[in-house]
Amino acid sequence: MSSSLASSTGKNGLAVLLAVCLAALALPISFTGGALAAHTISIEFKASAAQINWITNSFMLTFGSFMLPAGALADVYGRKRVFIGGVIVFAIGSLALDFAPGIVTLNLLRALQGAGAAAALAGGSAALAQEFTGHAQTRAFSMIGTTFGIGLALGPLLSGSLIERFGWRSIFLTGTLLDVMALAIALTVMRETRNPDSARFDWPGALSFIAALGFLTLGLNQAPERGWADPAVLGAFSLSAGALAVFAIIETHIKHPLLELSLFRYGRFVGVQILPIATCYAYVVLLILLPLRFVGVEGYSEMDAGLLMLALSAPMLAVPAIAGMLAKTIPASRLAGGGLIAAAAGLFWLSQIGSGGPMSGLFGPLLLIGVGTGFPWGLMDGLSVTVVPRDKAGMASGIFNTTKVASEGITLAMVNALLASLVLFAVRQNIAGEGTAQYVGEAARQLAAGNLDKSAGMLAPMGRAALTGVYDSAFSMLLYVLVTVTLAAAAAVLVLLSPRRETSPGKDCVVQE
Structure with a gap:
């Protein structure tokens, strides 16, 4: 040390x-x-x-x-x-x-x-x-x-x-x-x-916050199986929204809130909160989805899948530190925004690669995604406390860490639900001419979860090759969505984190670029 x-x-x-x-x-x-x-x-x-x-x-x-x-x-x-x-x-x-x-x-x-x-x-x-x-x-x-x-x-x-x-x-x-x-x-x-x-500890605020995230995740996880318009799914989303409203009311009326909502009047602070959300869509979700694809759909061993994932995650050992050094001379907004644009390019590159290709063809896009994401990853923790008044730095750090961790869970649930819905839609389109399958819904969800063998057993008329093609199509469509979200986040970061965004932050506000 x-x-x-x-x-x-x-x-x-x-x-x-x-x-x-x-x-x-x-x-x-x-x-x-x-x-x-x-x-x-x-x-x-x-x-x-x-x-x-x-x-x-x-x-x-x-x-x-x-x-x-x-x-x-x-x-x-x-x-x-x-x-x-x-x-x-x-x-x-x-x-x-x-x-x-x-x-x-x-x-x-x-x-x-x-x-x-x-x-x-x-x-x-x-x-x-x-x-x-x-x-x-x-x-x-x-x-x-x-x-x-x-x-x-x-x-x-x-x-x-x-x-x-x-x-x-x-x-x-x-x-x-x-x-x-x-x-x-x-x-x-x-x-x-x-x-x-x-x-004293804010139990009402804590319980309403936990309930809001819990019901949201429950609804997202149930939606692919029950349907987005199912009463149980809509009920979970409604309960989540209600709990979130209760949490907001509590936090604006309590003397010592868990979450000080007034910090969100700082535009650059809002911009910082976008960074962990963006890295979730560009990077974190791939840590879950890609092993399922590599092992369950493409048939790689866990060891080979781990080697492939190393191309995605290894840049996190060095790039964040490089970003911190570059931030001394280059505005952090440009480094973070540029990194997200590079990650979006890597996601698009990955979307063009289907299952069954050579393992070496995956290293390039995975490495580009990892390098691009490493720039905002290395800057966002420091930025979270330098864009607000000094006396708010502790609360700002707490809000940022909560945003970072909570957004990971929500994003994973959303992306899993979206992939399952895309696979289900594609399966139903392709099986129309093969007769009626008995377990179309569960088979599609198994495929989305990376279990090609079980899905093929349920949908024998389609065959493994057709199911692999369905998965590739749905996965590429998902990556297009991730590209769009990542580029939108990059644009927001370039605007909100600009040093000119806060015209008069006040003498007690630390503004670094």
């Missing part, structure tokens, strides 16, 4: 940082590993397509919805206590996954993992803010970002190797081992701190 990290307000700052980084490393490995193992898990447990989607959605739902409340809990009840509790919950959930008897139990344990991950990350970040100050604090938090980059880059390769050698359950044991090490260090060196100015 850099010597610049040695300046700490506590005696054990570096050890605390190591504990938080070990806990943080377990999160992306669990995230990418679950996606790579989904095909094998679905075969072993004979899971439906919706159950396969919940392998990721359940983790991301609780991770995203508990992040904001966990940060507030850490301030009120103690940062160490929340971090330790989160690490223990994550470790227990990971260990229990090794003995999961079925898909329902597995998905419930994945949700438990997500809740523990939120508490560990929120509590650990808050603890680090008490251990380091000034430039040392910036470097400490950048180490967490680097740790996430390492996990995202090496997670698929590590998971692929573990699955082939020891089976899919071994990838979750990795999370347990990392968290046990983090726990042993934290119990010894981490000191307990609280925010003396924190009021």
Whole structure:
């Protein structure tokens, strides 16, 4: 670790940082590993397509919805206590996954993992803010970002190797081992701190926020199976909207809100919130969708799929740091916007490559997407606290982290639902001349979830080649949507993050480009 990290307000700052980084490393490995193992898990447990989607959605739902409340809990009840509790919950959930008897139990344990991950990350970040100050604090938090980059880059390769050698359950044991090490260090060196100015915890705000995300994810996951106009789906969306309205009312009338909505009057702050959403559509969703395609549709081994995913994720090891250095001379709006445009170009390139081609043909577009996304990825954390008044920086960071994590879960649910709908539409178009299939809906959802074998068994009249063509067509259409969203986000970033956007931010507002 850099010597610049040695300046700490506590005696054990570096050890605390190591504990938080070990806990943080377990999160992306669990995230990418679950996606790579989904095909094998679905075969072993004979899971439906919706159950396969919940392998990721359940983790991301609780991770995203508990992040904001966990940060507030850490301030009120103690940062160490929340971090330790989160690490223990994550470790227990990971260990229990090794003995999961079925898909329902597995998905419930994945949700438990997500809740523990939120508490560990929120509590650990808050603890680090008490251990380091000034430039040392910036470097400490950048180490967490680097740790996430390492996990995202090496997670698929590590998971692929573990699955082939020891089976899919071994990838979750990795999370347990990392968290046990983090726990042993934290119990010894981490000191307990609280925010003396924190009021009682905002339970109504927290519960309404969790309900809003939960019902939205439920509706998105049910829509491909039931139909978008189904009363249950519309009811879930309505409940989500109602919970969100309640949350907004609570937060505008409470003295110490979980979310200070007034920050959204800063145009550049709004622009920063677009960055994690854009990277979700351009990059994060591919971490889930591509392993399903590579293993379940194209027939690659988990190891080969991990190698392909390395082309997408490896740039995260270096590009964010390069972006930070370039930002000293090039406006961050141009770096982030330009990176998103490059990622959109990579997505379009990928849309032109169907299944069955040479493995080497996929490296180019995946690398371009990873490099392009690395620019906004490396800038957005710093920007989140430099575009608002200094006294709002803490709240701004909390909002940004919540946006980043919550948007991942919502985006994954939306994209999975869209792909399933596109595949279902294409299957129905192609099977019209083959007679009536008995399980068209479930077969299409299985295909969208990357289970070509099961789909072909249900739709024998079509054949594997036709189903592969249906999948390729739907996947390309999905990528066109992702290209459009990414380009729209790039345009918004170039406008909203322009230094001229805030004509008079005030003397207490830190504006960096």
